[in-house]
Amino acid sequence: MAATSSFLPRHIGPTPADQSEMLQQVGHGTLDELIFEAVPNGIRMDRELDLPEPLSENDALSWLKSWMSQNVVVKSFIGQGYYGTLTPGVILRNVLENPGWYTAYTPYQAEIAQGRLEALLNFQTMVTDLTGLDVSNASLLDEGTAAAEAVTLALSNKPKGTAIFISDRCHPQTIDVVVTRAEPLGMKVIIGDWATFDPTTAEGLFAVIVQYPDTRGRIDDFTNFFAKSKEAGAITICAADLMALTLLKAPGEFGADICVGSSQRFGVPLGFGGPHAGFMACIDKLKRKMPGRLIGVSVDSQGQPAYRLALQTREQHIRRDKATSNICTAQVLLAVIASMYAVYHGPKGLKEIARSIHSKARELQNALTAGGEIVEDGAYFDTLVVCTERAEELVMLAPESGFNLRLIDGSHVGISLDETTTSTDIWNLCKLFKIERPSEKPQDVSWGESLSRTSEFLTAPAFNAYHSETEMLRYLKRLETKDLTLNESMIALGSCTMKLNATSEMLPLSWPEVSSIHPFAPANQTTGYIEMLTQLENWLAEITGFAAVSLQPNAGSQGEYAGLIAIRRYHESRGEGHRHICLIPVSAHGTNPASAVMCGMKIVGVKCDDAGNIDMEDLKALTATHRDNLSALMVTYPSTHGVFEETIREITDIIHEAGGQVYMDGANMNAQVGLTSPGLIGADVCHLNLHKTFCIPHGGGGPGVGPIGVAPQLVPFLPGHFSMEDKSHAVCSAAYGSASINTISWMYIAMMGAAGLKNATEIAILNANYVAKRLSSSFPILYTGKSGLVAHECIIDCRPLSKESGIGVEDIAKRLMDYGFHSPTMSFPVTGTLMIEPTESESKTELDRFCDAMISIHGEIQDIIDGKMDATDNPLKNAPHTNSVMCADEWPHGYTRQQAAFPLPYLKVHKFWPAVSRIDNVHGDRNLVCTCDTVEAYAQR
Incomplete structure (x- = not known):
């Protein structure tokens, strides 16, 4: 392949001449000699990775385009927490497609991250205003994981019991994720009808969760239910829709202690499930235990106010197993987009969008009812449920009319409208049901005054000053110039791998075939996505030396969690559920013990020697002491000290001989690809940071993808999802997590090939x-x-x-x-x-x-x-x-x-x-x- 068409020299920084000079300075004549000395002989691969020949940038884009064109892009009326949305062009071009925003690192160095921090403070303000609560964090991963984090927050309030109630009218994916998270912590989950559930008689109740509006679109007043729940000593949690909250009473006003949800419909594309920014808001007394990141205001040395990450002592490197959550659970870039959507439209614009959505829903309800269809009773915002024996037929025929409906069951169809819904869409829906569309457009709302919003929101100047594109463009530029990102200079962060996010890798994110697919769209509309994701899973399995890979975890933190849950389930399947001890070197990433505690494990620290390696004598002694209860060893390789430990094979053998499993943190995979692999070293599971080694940008601290690769014995325990054949143990809301950004890693591997990936590592x-x-x-x-x-x-x-x-x-x-x-x-x-x-x-x-x-x-x-x-x-x-x-x-x-x-x-x-x-x-x-x-x-x- 001609050098001009090869991607490899575009990705690799030093020229061949530079490499020769650098090798001379480090005392080696060739790159092979350097690698021979640096990488222990006992773990080096003796073959090349079995990957396709590398493609040029144009060819890779053409291949991916041909695959993704197999996806069928139609209007989605499926809803269920995911909605069509219109990303304003000024935000699309100047945030989502702008390396000045997407190559930023987590804002730990606040002085050079003021723009991002202001955008995130806008996000927090937006969430607190709309939810009517005191404090919001700076985003979580999605709605399901946010609900699970809310349960953990409630549990940290030191309740007397371990029972949680969740309404059966919450989104099914949210219920699944909460159940997954509750099981290892010994919680009892009660799923049922909130209207008939009596909190005061439920033994050990510490939290309740409801949906507002619920998964079938109904709006209920939870005032009395929440009052009874608090009487019983329970924390009240409400999963809510931010767009609906522009018109509906805020959850904080009817007694919610915590409110969670997704900001996806604020301008963030569907992307087959992600990435999207979840949110959490809470009452003041819970703020110091709230998970994730919190942006606050301090002062600088000149006495001027300045933004920073607040409460940083919660960061896992410090609190480790006592952390309230994993701080990596954030979606910063997507939170920025959602906040800027609110800035651009302002409170008046958001209300107009919400009223338009509801008006069209009222128009559709009138037409359906007039045509003899039965629509479920109750107040609603954007979702109608039609009771019909033709449910399956209607859902099957809908794509022929250019849209998807939700099949709730054999006799109920769900229709969720959004800001992309047009009058033509309403007419086409009526035609599907073979009814005439009425000419009269209703203007009233479907709920009474008691559920209507009376409180103001988004009164801060930022939400009322930038409604013209000129002003918005300049505001975005002002914030961008306050941040030092990868397009300015090298960001040489150990363990974080801030490498090139090539433009050709990023381009597919804006394709409709990538961005506009609902995560629960029919399988025959997503064949391109499934082929691409399956091939990426296979490539990653080959690179890691594992039997299988799951792309569901939507952050490195979720990958850690999913991997440890797989180990836990494996032991339980063998009748060894008592194995709960997790050995973790004291040098490990602080996220490791935080994740292990979330999986119900007890942490035992392993010493390191003076050279920074795992202390083998201490490891042997601890393994012997905890042999009968040993669940896993969590190890990072190369070590967190930046060294290839010579004894790694001996370490994995010691753990296996004692009946434990080896979890490898993939943070340092950038030193392994093509030279060695977790499977070759002896690990049983490893999470990968696709936002590190495989070129997905950090986006200021999210998006990310944290897939796990597993050895054969752990394959049955990979995450499932209600929309998949294996319907259990989902770790996030969508079956493939943040599916859309996997196109970035597909492009990277396709353009690099086996030799290119190896050369990158070298x-x-x-x-x-x-x-x-x-x-x-x-x-x-x-x-x-x-x-x-x-x-x-x-x-x-x-x-x-x-x-x-x-x-x-x-x-x-x-x-x-x-x-x-x-x-x-x-x-x-x-x-x-x-x-x-x-x-x-x-x-x-x-x-x-x-x-x-x-x-x-x-x-x-x-x-x-x-x-x-x-x-x-x-x-x-x-x-x-x-x-x-x-x-x-x-x-x-x-x-x-x-x-x-x-x-x-x-x-x-x-x-x-x-x-x-x-x-x-x-x-x-x-x-x-x-x-x-x-x-x-x-x-x-």
Whole structure:
């Protein structure tokens, strides 16, 4: 294949000439020699991956287009939590299709993430306003998992019992996910009719869940039911539709403690099930245990208000097995889209959309009733249920008229309208039922005053200022420029693999055949999707060395959970349900113990030796102690310390011999692909972060896909779904999770091929070792393998310098912003260190620019040690330096403005300016403000 048509050199950063120079610097003549020394011989693959030959970008797009064109795109009136929506073009082009938004990292470094944080604060404000509750988080994965997280939140309230009631009129996928999540935690789930259920007589009741409007479209007043539930000591949970809440009484106003749901119909495409942003809002007393992320307001060093992630001590690296949830459960990019949909339309526009939807539903109901059809009684917003013996026939015939209906059962058809519904659609629906459409259009609503919304919402300035496309475009651009993303510079975060998200990989997301398919559409309309997803599963199984892969988990956190649940179910199937001990090295990702606790496991930590490897003697001793109850070992490979552990095969053998299973965290899969595999190493299950190794962008902390690969004995225990043959143990709302973004990983693998994927891994290892070599004279490299090499990431030890100078890793992280870089991972897995992962996509030029910045920062620290610079008034302690600080009339510092803002020559060519000065984290947590006006509004006051 001609080099000009090959994708490989587009993805790989260093040129062949660069690679030769880099290899020389790390002391190896060839790439093969480097890999031979870095990767232990006992785990190396002796064959090439069995994958198709690589395709050019155009050919891959053509192949995928031909497959996805097999999908049948029709109007969906299926509803059930998923609706057609119109993404405003200004948001589609400038957020969803814009690398300035989709390549962003999780906003842990708040000073260079102010735009994203403001958008997420808008999301929280939107949710709290519409739900009538005090606090909202910054998104969850989908409605089903949000409901399950709400149950966990209720459980953290230390109830006296373990029983939960869920209305049988909740969406079936929500019920399934809640049941899956409840089982390992020993909860008793009662499913029934809320109208006849008496909470005061239910033993051990700690929570109740209802749907509003419910899955059949009915709107009920839960005031009395919630009052009785609270009398019984239960937390009240309401799953609600945000669009309906623009017209209906807010759940907080009729007694909900927690409200969950999906923001999908606020401009987020269907995408065969995802990605979509779930939400959760709660009363004030529950906020400090609320799962996920919370955006709040603090102040910066100049006294100006600034946004940040609040309550960061809940982050799993700190709380581990005591975490309230897995903090990776977020869909930031989709939450941004939903919030901007609300900003663009404003409260008036949203009401108009909702009224239009309801008006068309009333028009359809009148026509059906006049034509002799029986429509279920009760108030409704957008969904009608028709009682007819022709139910199956009507659902089967509907696609011929250009739409899908929902078959509830043999005698009931569901019809859910949305903002895409037109007058022509109403006419076509009437024709399907063989009735005349009335000419009179109803204007009233189907519910009484007691259920009508009287409270205002979205009164903050952001929702009332940007309704013209000109103003909206400029608002989006202002926010975008406040964030440092991958289209600005390298983001070298250890364990996070911030690599190229190629444009050709992203293009299919905007195809209607990808974006406009309902997750519960008939199977004969989704053949293209199923073929693509099946092939991707097969490719991932080949890459990982496993028997099968499930794409259902819609985040790495869900992958961890699904994998551990599979292990739990496997033990139970063998009559060994008592196996509940999970061994986890102390260096493991904090998400590991958080996920294991959610699966009902008890965590036992395994020590690491001085070289950062698992302490084999401690592992053997703990395995012997817990042999009879050992469920699993969770291990990351290469290790979280960035090293290929030589003893990994021995480790897996020890666990297997004791009857346990080995769970491998796939966070570091970027160092394995094509060289080794979890299956070859001896793992039984591994989750993959497709948003890391396989090029799905981070999107500011979501979307993600976290599929699991399993060994043969675990295949029967992969996640099921009510819409699949295996109808049990769903871990998220849709059968294929965030199906649409799997096209990104399909494109990546199709264009790279076996040799390309292997080469990517090799260059990732080369880049990491090159950075380690260049920085080693300034910062000690904490862990290396026997050959003195690292894997795909390295940890630099800042503690000796800190001890001499008083400069900590946070100071270095903030100073890097002045040099135009996002900090590597701070103080994980070792306090006082920085973990750097440059990825294969970064060029030698960019690696050198980053290393030059780090070496320059080392020089600044040395000046402090040598007394050439003040220990408290220096560029590191005062970093980052904003444009406004630099332009101030007074300059009270003992170093120059030039040294502050332009310490290296490249910064005079192009400079990224942090939006705010260093943020006071303590102030933010002590003065938690998480739903508020814009920063500009605060500043004006």
